[in-house]
Amino acid sequence: MKIKNLLYSVLFFCFFFMANAQTSGIKNADKKYDSYAYADAVKAYESLVEKGVRDEKVFQRLANSYYFIGELQEALKYYQELFILNENQEAEYMYKYAQCLKWEGSYAKADEILVKFSQKAPSDKRAVLFLKNRSYLEDIKENSGRFDVADAGINSKDSDYGSTILNNKLVFTSARDTGNIIKKNFKWTNKAISTLYAVDLNPDGSIGKPMLFHKENLKVNFNQSTPVFTKDGQTMYFTRNNSVDGKRRQNENKITFLKLYKAVLIGNEWKEVQELPFNSDEYSVAHPALSVDEKTLYFASDMPGTFGLSDIFKVSINADGTFGTPENLGPEINTEGRETFPFISDENELYFASDGRPGLGGLDIYVSKINKDSSFDEVQNVGEPINSKQDDFAFIINSKNRNGFFSSNRANGHGLDDVYRFTENRRLICEQQISGTITDQETNETLSNVTLILFDEAGKSAIETKSDDNGNYAFPNVRCGKKYFIKTSKEEYLFKEVSVTLKKATGSVSLPIALEQKPKPITAIPVVIKANNAIKPVKVTINIGTDLGKLLKIPMNFFDLGKATIKKTSEPQLQKMVDMLNQYPTIKIDIRSHTDSRSSSESNQVLSDKRAQSTKDWLISKGINANRLTAKGYGETQLVNKCADGVKCTEKEHQQNRRSEFIITSL
Structure with a gap:
């Protein structure tokens, strides 16, 4: 009896020790996860799984950690395990699971999960966009095949991304020669940010040897990335770890977020480095972009007012160098997912990366024209081969020669992220002309000087014209694939409204309109x-x-x-x-x-x-x-x-x- 009691005691203490060790391991992994150290969290959670832990929360966070560092193949493995453990997951896990299914090309299965996601979170912008664009793969296919893509010739075995142009040089971010710093990751970038390099862009199209971009005042002991320069090359905005006087700064939870900084070129050195006033120790601000007139700065952030993991914001740059109040670009652009890496072309187009819109998987690159009233035109996926099943981001383009660069962690690259160059050989813009003849409904005579106003379903894009002497009218350069309405007005004729839905192909459509005369009063x-x-x-x-x-x-x-x-x-x-x-x-x-x-x-x-x-x-x-x-x-x-x-x-x-x-x- 004593031997049996002793055996029970030993088993009890072994079980207690294992349970205590498991609890301690989960707490340690959770601490890394909560401080955004996802690469370290992956190791901690995987260690628990290897020891037989089948805790649902462990699989949720392990899958998420892989997702946030852009390793969708491994993320998919653990999302699948998670849904085997419990099929009834929260909507957010459904969405990320679907994104990972796209990575392996399982679009039908991904769409099935997205249908369930939409039922669980019907008001989520991602659900609304998915249900509104069930034929998104066909739309992306129509936008594809417009680019010739090649390796940029600057990549290392580490992470290289986030390029911009300065005086015939390509300035980009690289983690080469930085050792273990690459393990520190942040929720709005998939990999580590590190330091800046530059390479000559030669007239014959060849590329020189990458060299450190830093001048003396930019040499720091922590990471910096994604610069943007004013056209005169005298001012730079860039991303850096939160720091004060060259020392890393953390919030009360010991988390170092990202901030935007400004530097001025004095002689040959970047000096007067100062952080922008809307930074904070409690959230990140990163990846700057300048408007065409350089009076507005765009950036990505998870500051209060953000819809998802990160949104794109803008802030005015005043004439005296001060800044206005940051504004969220709103639901026309941002979703409950990740929107990041904005870029404004010389044609006033906003390019950005997002995983919150119907796409091929991971982050895809999208574009939207910025209208004169600062609203945004239709957001379009730029298609393959720029976009892939993995993360594609940091797109820039020269609007004159249609050459540019983007970053991706797609398969068969050199390192974790790589920079690619491209030439756009066909514009994305799809336009049609709506035209016709205005006639009298009874006499069939043509009517001149009829006022016609064209507008879309949202009541925007209003364009006005008049019929000519032969009763003919035309609305050229109308965007494809949308429904439009035309309102007519002419004295002695009743107002009329007609609608037309344009195909998603460049061309023209004929829309004749017959007007009815106003009734003439008679005696009582x-x-x-x-x-x-x-x-x-x-x-x-x-x-x-x-x-x-x-x-x-x-x-x-x-x-x-x-x-x-x-x-x-x-x-x-x-x-x-x-x-x-x-x-x-x-x-x-x-x-x-x-x-x-x-x-x-x-x-x-x-x-x-x-x-x-x-x-x-x-x-x-x-x-x-x-x-x-x-x-x-x-x-x-x-x-x-x-x-x-x-x-x-x-x-x-x-x-x-x-x-x-x-x-x-x-x-």
């Missing part, structure tokens, strides 16, 4: 209607265009839902129309039938056509001459309220759209 006609079983004479002024249904207060809807047969209970009301037409035998009417938005637009069109014809046939059966009647269905194309497809409305609101109209066309 005494109309006799029955009310409360009595004869009550009412005098009104009726015009061409008057709706007799409203005049006679006939209920708009006299059909059962989904039916095209007039209800018996509605016939007494319709008899008022028969009496009116018999009283005024010269009046002609156009019967117009409308449905609500429920059911498909095709079935609604068929139903409304049948209802209009059914109403016409009923009036004819009551003795009204057929040549006084026309009939047409409009389906759900002319809703009178907000209740379009997908909009939640009450039954009463839907009923307002289910209506019939009796429009006077001749008197």
Whole structure:
């Protein structure tokens, strides 16, 4: 008995020791993870897994750590293990899992996960973008094949990235010759930042030997990267570890974030190095870019007001060298994912990297034109071969010769990240011309001097033109793949709005428009209607265009839902129309039938056509001459309220759209 008790005691203490060691190991790994030391966290968590730990949180953080340092292959392995442990994960793990599935080319499986992600987080911008762009791979394919890409010829076995141009030199970031510093990683860059190198860009297209860029005042004991220079080459903005007087600075949690610094070229040395006023010890500010006029500085940050892991911000540079208040570029650009490495081209285009938009995997490079009102045009994926299944970022381009550089950790590179050069041989811009002739609806005569205004679904991009002497109009250089509306106005004619959806291919579309003359008033006609079983004479002024249904207060809807047969209970009301037409035998009417938005637009069109014809046939059966009647269905194309497809409305609101109209066309 004593031996058995002793054995139990030994087993108990062994179990207690192992459990205590496991708890201690998890705490140690969590500490590294919480301080953004993801490479170190990977080793700590993997050590626990190798010892048989099957803790869900361990797999979550191990997979995330690999994701944040850009090693998607290893991240995928542990996300798969995580979802085997528990399929019901939080939305964020679903999204990262899908991104890693794209790394191995499993786009169908990735999309399945993204559907579940969208159901779990329907308001997330990434979910909205995915559901809105289910054909994103086809769109990316259309944008692909526009670049010739080659190795930049400057890469080492370590991390090289984040290039810019200064006086025919390529200045870039490299971790070569920096030893273990490469293990320190930050959540908005996938790898370590280190120090600056420069290389000559020779006129014959060859590249010189990379040399340290640092002048004496830039030599420091910690990392710096991603510079941008003013056009005169006298001012530099760059990223550096948080430091004061050459010493690394940490916050109360012993975390060193990134900050932006400014330096001025005095003689041949960069001096007066100073940090920018909107830096903080509590968040990172990194990767600067200058606007064309150099009055605005763009950068990436996770400062308060950030949507995701990092967003792109801008801040004004005042004439006296001070700075305004940083502004988030908003949901037009930023998502709940990572947006980083902004660049502004000479054509005022914003290029940036993001993993929050439908893409090929990891960070992809996107572009959006900055409009005159500072809003952003459609964001587009620049396509392959610039983008790959892994992280692609730090894109810059010379708008004149269409040459440039970008960074990537794609397969078959030299090191962790590499710099690639490219030539763009076909522009991304896809444009069409919308044109046509304006005519009179009745006479078919062409109409000159008609004002036309073109705008998109968001009510933006308004362009105005007029029809010429032959009634012709044209809107050139209209962006492809979007739905547009054209509003017309001309004295003596009714306002009209028409829509057109452009294909995603350069070309042209013809859109003739016929306008209807404004109705001309006629003298008052005494109309006799029955009310409360009595004869009550009412005098009104009726015009061409008057709706007799409203005049006679006939209920708009006299059909059962989904039916095209007039209800018996509605016939007494319709008899008022028969009496009116018999009283005024010269009046002609156009019967117009409308449905609500429920059911498909095709079935609604068929139903409304049948209802209009059914109403016409009923009036004819009551003795009204057929040549006084026309009939047409409009389906759900002319809703009178907000209740379009997908909009939640009450039954009463839907009923307002289910209506019939009796429009006077001749008197």
